[in-house]
Amino acid sequence: MLHSVITQFLRSVEWGELDYLIIDLPPGTGDVQLTLIQTVAVTGAVVVTTPSTVALADVRKAIEMFRQVNVEVLGVVENMSTFSCPHCAQAIDIFGHGDGAKTALEYGVPVLGEIEIDPRIRVGGDVGKPVASLGEAAPGAKSLYALAHAVVKRVDEVRPTSGGPAVQID
Numbered sequence: 001m002l003h004s005v006i007t008q009f010l011r012s013v014e015w016g017e018l019d020y021l022i023i024d025l026p027p028g029t030g031d032v033q034l035t036l037i038q039t040v041a042v043t044g045a046v047v048v049t050t051p052s053t054v055a056l057a058d059v060r061k062a063i064e065m066f067r068q069v070n071v072e073v074l075g076v077v078e079n080m081s082t083f084s085c086p087h088c089a090q091a092i093d094i095f096g097h098g099d100g101a102k103t104a105l106e107y108g109v110p111v112l113g114e115i116e117i118d119p120r121i122r123v124g125g126d127v128g129k130p131v132a133s134l135g136e137a138a139p140g141a142k143s144l145y146a147l148a149h150a151v152v153k154r155v156d157e158v159r160p161t162s163g164g165p166a167v168q169i170d
Ligand SMILES: [Zn+2]
Pocket: 085, 086, 087, 088, 089, 090
């Protein structure tokens, strides 16, 4: 069922002209990932982690899986990286900090960004106005834009050798 849903999503939707098609996958290395890889030529994978040890184990598995199937790992993003106290602006590492970067280094892939824990990101999502849609200068949006710029740069780097844009989704 998953396979047919993904295939239909990719092949039967009128996507029009796209700059990028970014697909948010569930964690792990399951059927969804494999089906996607088998259905279209994927330009690259962005691996998202939190600083917790459990998430990092998943990240290792994901990087190894993508490498096995020759999908370029664009890099690692550490989500919920740090929290800036609204009262004194002190940085608090609720779930720890920097292990995402350590894992990236271990595998020789870039760190694409660190997204802070910011209630504005959650609120923006809840009210249907994602903080990123408010512009690069908006409070809470800066790290998201930095991440987007880093991803664009990496895609440009790997594009000549990745299978992505060579395949037409029709
Ligand atoms: Zn404080």
